[in-house]
Each structure stands twice: as structure tokens, then as C-alpha cells.
Amino acid sequence: MVLAAAITVLAIVTQDQAQLRAAPKDSAQQQAVLWQGDSLEIRGEKLDYLQVYDHRRERAGYIKASQVRIISTKPDDASELLSVVRFLGDTPGAEALGIAYTAVFLKAAPVQAINAEAFDTLGGMAERLARRASNKALNPGVKQNDTQIAAHLEVAAYYGVNLKSIERDGRIQLCYDGEAFRRVLAMNASQMQKAKAALALTRPDCIDPATRPTERNNIDLWRAEVLDKVEITELPEYQKNRIRMRRAGVWSSIAFQRQRKGDNSNNSNYSEAAANRALTELAGVNKTEMSDEDLVSYAEAGVRTGSMRWAAEPAPLPTSADSKNLRIVTTPGQPGETCVALLDAQHDSKAPLAQRCTYSLVWAASARSNPQHTALTLAVQPMDTWREMWLFHQTGKEWVIDVIPPATAEPDLGYAEFAGWVPGTTKFLMAREARVDGRYKRxxxxxxxESLQVERWADNPNSLSVFYRWQDPLWKKQTISLR
Structure with missing residues (x-):
């Protein structure tokens, strides 16, 4: 706390918009407006008012005694303060007051009495306050008092609770910096407390979209390390699921970054190992033990892992040059660029049927040619959470390359993948999964x-007889969309 060490009795404001007046009268001039969680030094008492000094605003004055709670910072009173912290820790809207009580408890309690519980509760309140403020910023229609939220954020900042601002989609999101949760992981905490701390510290939505690739790689490696510190065998099933889903998303990002760097020198750093780790974690999720909130997290983990599943597949075997089948060949282009050429028995890399260069990852193992040798699909991934499908197809005497995205929205989270050819036609089957306007659609x-128009679709492949009949067996074996 910022208060002088000599102060042993404090007054904590318990009501919003409490008035600090120049005299102990309701008609006296207002000196400042106080909010729940503000701490005051008591200097006297007159009538039903307390004479106080506000160190944060450097103002003296009087406040009604009914609007504050007098608290002792003596070690003997620490247990009572902790009881209040426990109560406020689960009280929505009382985060600023709870943070104030936690600060006083940490000031009053002897060292041996401070354990992970206080920091676990403090972190939970700080994160909940950040979510309240972010919900207002991201959803302007939500009815919340802007002045109240701003004041509560100032109170929290006074006690050293730091919230960082992240610009996302043109709006500001607040995230707690996680200092209390880091302390939980460093202390002799329970596995449940460590799990809560790890989930809070590894939130993907609290990573700045403007983070550079190298920095993002370091962040993801740290996130994986934090999650691996949690021993899930002692956790309830729903909490095991949350850790596994978060691990799946983190290792998917690591797989993308490793593949991007092309680091194949060591199996422990190879993208295939990271992708397999992501698939293993996702497969370990118990779908019967999930809340509605967990269903959303599971959908996100599925899309993140599904977008990177080709990293877990072995490299394709070379195709004979005299084969009639269409095939692709990749060659380096400009620094960081990969050029894709479409070849057949009559066309080599010097005179390809079609060619395009990209800075995205090209998954050569995903190439699939139709029986008529007039079309080929290929998975191409520009981002770790966004995988597109390229369609090489013949139009008259020309070959055209069309890009099919997971959704018509701006790149966010999703993948589109080939699922089979319909014999005797130019039609093909495709599975798509993406997050659009905050909702997941599969x-x-x-x-x-020919036209690339979707003729029919369903959210279950069994609902489409053509899809059910002609789906590619290899796709059905490998895809994440059928989880």
C-alpha cells in the first residue's frame, strides 16, 4: 500500500460516489467524490462524520461514518480481513473493494500467514474487473456506468493492479498483467490454484495482435511451459478439459512457428512433434464434462488444432514425372516466399500448367487431384489460425487458381479443407469451420x-447423402471437423 507504515487504522470506502466534504455537514462544500475501495487515513471523529485524509488525491475532509468500514492493520486482525477477502472474491461488481481488502490483508498479515489463496483471489478479482471494462468497450450496448468502471479501474491501479490495453478489431480490450497469478505459480499452491493461474496467464485473446513473430514464438513457448507446470491428474474433469484445450491451442501455434522457421534439425523442435502434441491434448478432452462456456473453448481449440493438422502428417512421397496425375512442386521464391507449380506428364517445372508464389505455408501433403485430372486442391496457410484451400482447375484451355477461404469475414480463426470428389462431375466436397462475429460455424x-458456388450444405455430413457417400476415407480419418 501507498499509505505510511505508521498507520494502523484505516477507513475503506464501501459505497460508490461517497462525498468527501470540507466540514461535517451535508451542506458543506464537496472536496472529492470517493468510490468503493478508496482507503483513507482516520484523523478524528465529529458527529456522525470521520475526519480523514485521502492520500491518493492528497485531500483532507469529512466523510459519513456509514459510508466506510474502519479496519485495523494489526497482525492479529489479518484472519478477519482474509474472511472478507474470500467473500468479496466471489461478489461481482465488488472487485475494487475486494482488491482494497486484499491489499490491507497483505499489509497486516505476518509473512508465515500469507499463502497462495490471497493472490489467487486477488488475480481473480483483477481479471473480472478487466472483463467488466472490456465488455463495455467491446459491446457498447451493454448498460454499465462508464464513470463507475473508470473509477474502479483507478482504485485498482492505486493498489498496484496493472491492466494493459490491447487494440483488437478497432476496439480496446483490457487484460490483467497477471502478477498475482505468477506469484501463485511460484508458491506452494494447490493444483487447482495453479490451474486457474495458468489459464489466466495463457489467454490467447490477451496477446497483442501487433506482436512480432519472434516475440510471439517466445510468448507461446512460455505459455506452454506454464501450462505444463500444472499436474492435471489431481484436478476435476472439467478443469482437466480446460487445461488440455488451452494446451492444444498453444501447441498448434508453436507448430506453425516451427514450420515457418523450417527448424527440422532436432525432433524436439520439429513442427510435427508440436502438431502431434496439440492433437493428443485435444483428443484427451472429455466431451461429457463440459459447461456451455467450455463448449465455446472446445470449438476454439478444435479450429486452432484443425488449422494445423497437416503439420502432423508425413511429407508426401515424390510422384513419378511420367505419371498422368496432376502434382505440385514447390520451390523457393523471394526471401520467405514459396512458389507452387502445377505439373503433369507433359508439363515440367519449366513450363507448368499454373504457378503462384506465396508467403504462406504450403502443405504439399494435402494435394489431391480429381480422377479426370482437371482439378487439384491444396491447403495453404497464411496464419497459424487461418488455413485456406487453393483450387487449381481447368477452364477451357486455361488453368485457374482460386482461393477458397474458411469464411467471407476477415481472417481471424478458421480453416477450409478438401473432403472428396463427386465422381462423374466437377463437384467436390469441402469442410469449413470458422469463427464469425464471435460465433463458431461448422x-x-x-x-x-465451375462456379465455386455452394450447392448444398449441412452442419452434419450424414445429413447430405452425396457427402456421406463420396467423402474421402483419408480425409475422414485425419480431419478434426468430425470431433
């Missing part, structure tokens, strides 16, 4: 190879 589609 669809299985029958697409025209």
Missing part, C-alpha cells in the same frame, strides 16, 4: 467446381 458443403 459446415460440410457440396461445391460446384
Amino acid at each position: 459446415s460440410f458443403e457440396i461445391v460446384s467446381g
